[in-house]
Amino acid sequence: MSAAVEFHGVSHTFRVKGKQIQAVRDVSFSLSEGEVFGFVGPNGAGKSTTIKIMLDIINDYQGKVTLYGSDAHQAASRRDVAYVPEAPALYDQFTPLEILRMGLSMNGIKRPDANAWCMGWLERFSVAEYAKRRIRHLSKGNVQRTALAHAMAVEPRLLILDEPLSGLDPVGRKDVVDILNEYKKQGGAIFFTSHVLHDVERIADRFGFINKGQLLTVRSPRELAAERASHFILRYQAEQPLKPTCTLLRPGEFECEMEQSELPAAIAQLNSIGGHLLTAQPAASLESVFFRILAEAS
Incomplete structure (x- = not known):
């Protein structure tokens, strides 16, 4: 294949x-x-x-x-193939329903239930109530939803x-994530x-x-979790950082990445200087790896 x-x-x-x-x-x-x-x-x-x-x-x-x-x-x-750009340029004089119907036509898709099919996708993306309202009158979020519905309606591979x-x-992002996972x-x-x-x-x-x-690299979530399994991110309040590599987030609040084996000593040190631990979370996040890779590449 x-x-x-x-x-x-x-x-x-x-x-x-x-x-x-x-x-x-x-x-x-x-x-x-x-x-x-x-x-x-x-x-x-x-x-x-x-x-x-x-x-x-x-x-x-x-x-x-x-x-x-x-x-x-x-x-x-x-x-x-279906493509949705960051800022979809939909014909603003058309309605969402017309946009989807036009998408089917341009892709040579003939369905006896075309209207219901398009309305179904607009419903999935929560824009069915605006199906006959012109694009120019929709919010940015609803234009984005319409563009995504337009892409999905042609059943791309x-x-x-x-x-x-x-x-x-946030609600719209969750809805779209659920639809993409189903796809x-x-x-x-x-x-x-x-x-x-x-x-x-x-x-x-x-x-x-x-x-x-x-x-720079291509990785899976499993690989990401494995390579960072023993690393933790500490966020704490103190008058001074626990070590020079800690990052100042705001006055009196720091963030520091360290090995799991370093945690007991770091917490003891924090208590000794009158600090306060806010969170201690695994460092296996896309964000932490993203910034580390950028730092290594610079």
């Missing part, structure tokens, strides 16, 4: 004001069917460029990209999402970027960390 997405040594350089900028450099990874791949990195790291290469919006790159075994330069490779949870409130269980593949690292942890089977165009 072919992988949903494969990147082989992909690099791309563009010119800005006469200066050469390398957007991505020798990027290689694969995404399987039924897998969710989270792409994480700071602004300007190359996340959106990678998506544009995947969709052949940028096509003057070096290396090779395939979608389900077909060269990404071929339009046919994207026949079962591969879903490419650039910051899919931006603009959504994954049905065999769909998802490639998505996000700045909300907690959401990436909840959805992704593997994480790719990119910085300055270079893919």
